[in-house]
Amino acid sequence: MEKIIAEIAERIIAGGSITQEEATQLSGAEGSQLYDLFRAASRVKEHFVGNEVHLCSIINAKSGRCAENCAFCAQSAHHTTDAPVYPLVQEDQMVECAKTAETNGSACFGIITSGTTVKGQELEQILAALRRIRKETTILPSCSLGIIDEETARKLKDAGMDTYHHNLETAESFFPNICTTHEYREDVDTVRAVKKAGVKVCSGGIFGMGESAAQRVEMAFTLKELGVDSVPMNFLNPIEGTRLEGARNITAQECLKTIAIYRLILPQKRITICGGREKNLRDLQSWIFFAGANGTMIGNYLTTAGRNVDTDLTMFSDLGLTTVMCAH
Numbered sequence: 001m002e003k004i005i006a007e008i009a010e011r012i013i014a015g016g017s018i019t020q021e022e023a024t025q026l027s028g029a030e031g032s033q034l035y036d037l038f039r040a041a042s043r044v045k046e047h048f049v050g051n052e053v054h055l056c057s058i059i060n061a062k063s064g065r066c067a068e069n070c071a072f073c074a075q076s077a078h079h080t081t082d083a084p085v086y087p088l089v090q091e092d093q094m095v096e097c098a099k100t101a102e103t104n105g106s107a108c109f110g111i112i113t114s115g116t117t118v119k120g121q122e123l124e125q126i127l128a129a130l131r132r133i134r135k136e137t138t139i140l141p142s143c144s145l146g147i148i149d150e151e152t153a154r155k156l157k158d159a160g161m162d163t164y165h166h167n168l169e170t171a172e173s174f175f176p177n178i179c180t181t182h183e184y185r186e187d188v189d190t191v192r193a194v195k196k197a198g199v200k201v202c203s204g205g206i207f208g209m210g211e212s213a214a215q216r217v218e219m220a221f222t223l224k225e226l227g228v229d230s231v232p233m234n235f236l237n238p239i240e241g242t243r244l245e246g247a248r249n250i251t252a253q254e255c256l257k258t259i260a261i262y263r264l265i266l267p268q269k270r271i272t273i274c275g276g277r278e279k280n281l282r283d284l285q286s287w288i289f290f291a292g293a294n295g296t297m298i299g300n301y302l303t304t305a306g307r308n309v310d311t312d313l314t315m316f317s318d319l320g321l322t323t324v325m326c327a328h
Helices: 002-013 020-026 032-049 091-103 120-136 150-159 184-196 213-226 252-265 277-284 309-318
Strands: 052-062 108-113 140-144 163-165 200-202 205-207 230-235 270-273 295-297
Touching: 002 020, 002 032, 002 252, 020 213, 020 252, 032 252, 052 091, 052 270, 091 108, 091 120, 108 120, 108 163, 120 140, 120 150, 150 184, 184 200, 184 213, 200 230, 205 252, 213 252, 230 252, 230 277, 252 270, 252 277
Parallel strands: 052 108, 052 295, 108 140, 140 163, 163 200, 205 230, 230 270, 270 295
Antiparallel strands: none
16 A cells, blocks of 8 residues: 555656545555555645645624525524524624634635525625725635525626635535435536636535545545635534434544545645534644645634634644735
């Protein structure tokens, strides 16, 4: 396995690629083979994207009452959870949160809303917030507003949105186990529509929902085919009241292994570690960068608290990593 991993890394650095079969085979790495895999992913990362860390932050701008039945989601109307429920927050609150994210060193600030999509007055309010964020800060705004079309993507772009975030969540072959209120192709079509509008796309998923290692690889190759610009990787934090409240499907080593394999499949992409890192990686959070990640979310998530920002900033400093600064 050590020779196979080294050969794959050399091939990727030389401009080649890893096959889906090879990536699935690497999912079986264990023991000392994991260190070989992390070393290979780290080499590929440093070759293509360097040693900088990209930081992002979000605001849960509209929470709860979502009509979708995603098995992991605390905001789904199909679940009974303690997640907050409120309508779209005011424009001023979105702008102030963006300014706080900028102060904390984030290069990207995401406006996230629950629900299948956003339109009408809500969309206009978000467009107004985007214009102000562009005018009043140097942070790059992004949005995650559900399933949208090319026209909506163009409106968001014209208002100043830099990136659209829309997760596929998991592999197409596993998706029916997670959500049945919309089709996988609707998510894929959203990614394609946003790309067609000339907007960067951030798309990834959640790991540890019961999918196989092969299905994790399957999603990575879908993301590669779609040509997404960055890949957020979340690890399931089971929420009481959701269908996955009792799930315990991934270990810290599997999290790191998955990050490394994604780096080999997507060598030039930004790979950002987001929700669930505190719960699933615990003392191994700093290892995400050795495993191939070059970004992470700081601050709180949608319905769960993140780690203290100063603790994360100290971690980056201790590792000798440079954070990407905000800039238009």
